[in-house]
Amino acid sequence: MKKVFENADAAVADIPDGATLMLGGFGLCGIPENLIAALVRRGVKGLRTISNNMGVDGFGMGLMLEAGMIAAHTGSYVGENKRLEEMVIQGKIDLTLIPQGTLAERIRAGGAGIPAFYTPAGVGTLVADGKETREFDGHPYLMERWLRADFALIKAWKGDTAGNLIYRRTARNFNPMMATAAKITIAEVEEIVAPGEIDPDHVITPGIYVQRILRGETYLKRIERRTVRSAAAG
Numbered sequence: 001m002k003k004v005f006e007n008a009d010a011a012v013a014d015i016p017d018g019a020t021l022m023l024g025g026f027g028l029c030g031i032p033e034n035l036i037a038a039l040v041r042r043g044v045k046g047l048r049t050i051s052n053n054m055g056v057d058g059f060g061m062g063l064m065l066e067a068g069m070i071a072a073h074t075g076s077y078v079g080e081n082k083r084l085e086e087m088v089i090q091g092k093i094d095l096t097l098i099p100q101g102t103l104a105e106r107i108r109a110g111g112a113g114i115p116a117f118y119t120p121a122g123v124g125t126l127v128a129d130g131k132e133t134r135e136f137d138g139h140p141y142l143m144e145r146w147l148r149a150d151f152a153l154i155k156a157w158k159g160d161t162a163g164n165l166i167y168r169r170t171a172r173n174f175n176p177m178m179a180t181a182a183k184i185t186i187a188e189v190e191e192i193v194a195p196g197e198i199d200p201d202h203v204i205t206p207g208i209y210v211q212r213i214l215r216g217e218t219y220l221k222r223i224e225r226r227t228v229r230s231a232a233a234g
Contacts (some may be wrong), residue, residue, distance in 0.1 A: 001162050003207075004192065005214040008038035010013025011186050017044050017153055018071075020146075022107065022156035023051040023061060023179040027080075030171030034216040035153040040064060047069045049149055052103060052174050054078040055098075060180065065093075074147070076100040082156050099127065102144055104177065110146040115126075118143055131200030152182035155216075156205065159189040161232050164203045179209045186212040190219065 005011040012035060014019070025031030036055075040063050047070050054075060055061035064070055065083050072094035078084050087093040099121045100108070109117055118141035122128050132143040154175040156165035165187055167175060179185045185204075192215050 001211075002037075002071050003204040003211060003213050004161050007134040008188060008216070008219055009041065011035065011188075011212045011214050012038045012151075012153075015039065018046040018048070018049040019044070019151060020149045021050065022149040022152040022154075022174075022182055023049060023065040024058070024152070024173065024175035024178050025051065025053065026173035027168065028056065028060055030155050030167070030173050031055070032153040032186075032188050033060070033082055033219055035155075035186060036063060036216070037058060039061055039153075040067050043067065043069070043218050044070055048072045048074075050074045050107070050149060050178075052076050052100065053175070054081045054084050056080045056085055072096070074098065076103045088134075098181075102127075102145075102190050104174065104179070106147040107174065107181050108177045109144075111146040111177055114146060116143055125212050147181065147183040149178075150184065152185040154179050154185060154187050154205075156189045158191045158193065158198065158201055159187055159213050160193050160198050160207070161209070162195045163187065163205075163207030163211070163213050164195075164198055165189065165205040165210065165213075166198060166202050167204055176205050179205045184211045185209055188214050188216040190216060196225060 049070050052075055062081055074096040076098055089093050102119055103119050122142055123140045123142050128142050133140050157168040159165045187210050
């Protein structure tokens with residue numbers, strides 16, 4: 001099966017209105033910048049998104065918010081996006097916040113075929129509302145369900161034409177687990193090589209999980225909030 005697509009627009013051309021999407025990244029690190037831009041150009045609506053963050057105003061998933069593409073979002077940290085705050089207050093988006101570790105495990109469970117698991121995170125808080133709680137070894141645990149998606153849009157550093165992927169440092173974050181938890185995984189990479197050019201011991205996401213791959217055109221690799229100190233502070 002041919003997995004290499006010419007560009008991001010071609011790779012997302014069949015994503016329909018109302019689809020459930022996972023988008024990799026942590027903050028702005030390791031986000032699928034080109035795939036997000038292509039989705040904005042398409043103008044799909046009513047999307048249900050799953051991502052740790054929601055980008056920032058004017059960049060990343062923030063562009064999708066501004067275009068009115070997202071109907072519901074499931075994530076962990078959304079504090080860098082003022083537009084999202086406005087939409088939540090106005091009732092224009094359905095927002096579900098999950099403890100970060102629970103979010104990661106729910107995605108991992110979706111990829112592993114585990115429909116539910118128990119965790120102590122969230123017991124006795126608003127997170128537990130409407131969820132089953134059981135006691136194990138004298139301690140209460142909350143049942144959480146898996147998360148799965150129609151499409152996963154992820155970013156890797158290098159991939160081969162068979163879809164095998166490797167990531168660089170922190171950009172690894174949520175991308176590998178999301179690649180396993182969707183019906184169709186679309187990976188954008190900075191470099192595409194022939195099969196065999198990636199050491200098998202270095203492969204993080206096996207190609208069996210990747211249905212489409214493309215080489216990204218540009219990467220801004222922005223930092224959300226740069227903090228520096230003066231030389232005098234030494």
